[in-house]
Amino acid sequence: MKDILKPTFVLLITAMVASALLAVVYEKTSPEIEKRAKEKLLDNLKTVFPVEGAEYKPIIKDTLWCVEKDGKRLGIIFVNGMRGYASVIKVIVGVDTTGKIVGVHIPKEGLSETPGLGMKVTEPWFMEQFKGKREEEVKLKKDGGTLDAITAATISSRAATNAVRSGMEKYKKYLKEEEKSENEWYHKHLSEFFPDAEIEECGNNFWVAVKDNETLGSIYLSYGEGYGGKFGVLVAVKDGKIKDIYIQSPDEGFPETQEFGCKVREHTYLKKFIGISPDEAGKIDDVTGATITSEAVKKAVVSGYKRVGGE
Amino acid sequence: MFKTFFEGIVKNNPVLVLAIGLCPTLAVSTSAFNALGMGAAVIFVLTFSNLIVSSFRKVIPDSLRIPIFIIVISTFVTIVDYVMKAYLPGLSKNLGVFVPLIVVNCIILGRAEGFAYKNPVGKAILDGLGSGIGFTLAIFIMGTIREILGQGTWMSIPGGFEGFKVLGQGFLNYPVLFMILPPGGFLVIAFLMGGMRYFEARRSA
Incomplete structure (x- = not known):
């Protein structure tokens, strides 16, 4: 018994002391290591594009x-x-x-x-x-x-x-400035939501679909900040419920990773949004492996709806 | 007492006589500054691991000594690695993977097992210092020769001091590149080892 317990105990103590020591050293040095990396990066950026105050x-x-x-x-x-x-x-x-x-x-x-x-x-x-x-x-x-x-x-x-x-x-x-480069991608999708209707622009990233002087619904564009960068989400709303939702495709500049982030663009995920009120989008489950991107989509849906003031 | 210390430097020089720890020696000795940095890291790890191993030699069970040596050594190596990354980033980038590899450097494990585990603390520290300095001297001499011939400078520091231009401008333009490449390392270490044996033989004759 003693032959088993003593070595176990010694090894345990050794490992504990060693890890405690390393934790302390890591605590002390890691801010410095990070600071170095940031400084180095900024230095490099300044070298290749030196502009005062940029x-x-x-x-x-x-x-x-x-x-x-x-x-x-x-x-x-x-x-x-x-x-x-x-x-x-x-x-x-x-x-x-x-x-x-x-x-x-x-x-x-x-x-x-x-x-x-x-x-x-x-x-x-x-x-x-x-x-x-x-x-x-x-x-x-x-x-x-x-x-x-x-x-x-x-x-x-x-x-x-x-x-x-x-x-x-x-x-x-x-x-090019962001506005110009993004202008093209969503225009062609607007008419897809309400195929027969006229799409009228009603201010900043907000459209209303009109047919025979009757309002069929509205569309708003909102941006989410994902893992790899900013992307756009188009949401069509009818009678206070989401009629359809479209997320910018990779060709249109969707910045997320193909294996994870891009899963939020799949129909199996997007159909969860359809039929609920945009306010409630926050309750939808995240895509496994793409939590940040999913959260960004939901946030975009909710915040965009708030911005356009509901229906 | 000091015999222990000097033995590690000359008579039992780990690199030039015992021919252990050659991997970092050949890889890192491309410039004198790199060599010094590597040497300092090894001296630190060697001295402290000898100190710890020797202090606890009576409580370390025989069956567990190797894992415990490795834990002790790797702890010190990791400390060196972090500190170097934080305060000497240029050197750390240059030495690259060879700092973490000190863990498996047979000089250190060899001294822990062969000396510190059997000797009192004072002697163990002196042995660590001696072997460490022996390693540093060998690698520094190699670094010096290879850098001067292969690059035309001496003691140049990455991202800092340009180095002494020992052999003049012509040499800077057309250095003997070969010396910095791996074959140059083997060539230099062969001459150093040969020289060491020659003097050893003459002294004892």
Whole structure:
């Protein structure tokens, strides 16, 4: 008996003391570690888009920011990665509203390209040459573009260049002000809710469906803040109950993850909304694995209804 | 008493004589500053784990000694890792996975098992310091040689000091890259080990 109890006890004490010690150290160092990470990020954002007094607002977490000053959009900053020779080359790129690159930064941290060859993508001369270039110009000279490759490190140079170009392609729609870029997507859905009716705009993101001088119902647009960013929800209301609901599709800029967040767009979930009063949307169950997104949808439905003042 | 201390540095130098702990030695010795950082981490972990193991050697049951050594070592390694991340982020990024890997560094487990578990606290601390400094010296010399030849600088600090330009501008433009790559590490350690054996043989002759 003693042979079992004593070692157990000793091991228990050892583990407890060790974890207590680590908890204390973690408590002390973790705020500092987080602060470092934030400072570093802001530093990087400032390097690629240096504007005095500008604000860097995140659009997609850790991936996309817009740069604003006095409420005016000056451009965007994105992070994009591309497989290099030995690691993923991460680029941070600032683009102004005319589609020209303001600055490119390739952080050394976490990069394990060959020292002295691929690692040279982090040298200032390489990053400088992107400045002022447009999307179609961002190619190596040997690929018909305007940029010099690093001698003996073509794979790394090409990966960095492609990361910049594909990011510009992917995020260029965010260069325009939000109102303009979002204007298109919901218009074509408005008529789907009330097929035969005329849709009349009644102020900010609120429409009324009219047929033969009779009001059939109303539609409002509301925004939710999900896991990956902002998305729009269209709600059609008839006789105080939800008639139908539509959530922006990924093609239309729905920012949530395909495997989880996108489940809120499935009919099995959306049909739970139909037939209830928008006030009561908060009671609906969340989609497993997409709690944040589900909550965002419900909040959008409720808050939008409040905004338009009920029916 | 101090024989214990110096034994770890020269006669039983963990890297150059005992040839243990070679993995971090080869991987991290690409620059002198990295090597110093790694050395400091190892000295800290080695000294404290020796201290703890030796203080509690009478209550640690024989059958449980290895798990307990590992708990003790990994606790100190994690502390080093956190502190480095918080206050020396540049160095921490450079050393990367090799800091957490100190847990399985056989120098440390070897000293805990082979020395601290059988010797009084004072001796164990001296042994930890000695072996740690021996490791640091070896890796620092390697780092120095590899950085000077392979990069043209000495003691450059990532995101800080540019380093002493020991061999002049021409060397900065066309360094012997090979020295920073893995084969350079093997080459340097081979020469150092050879040199060590040569002097050892001459001294005893």
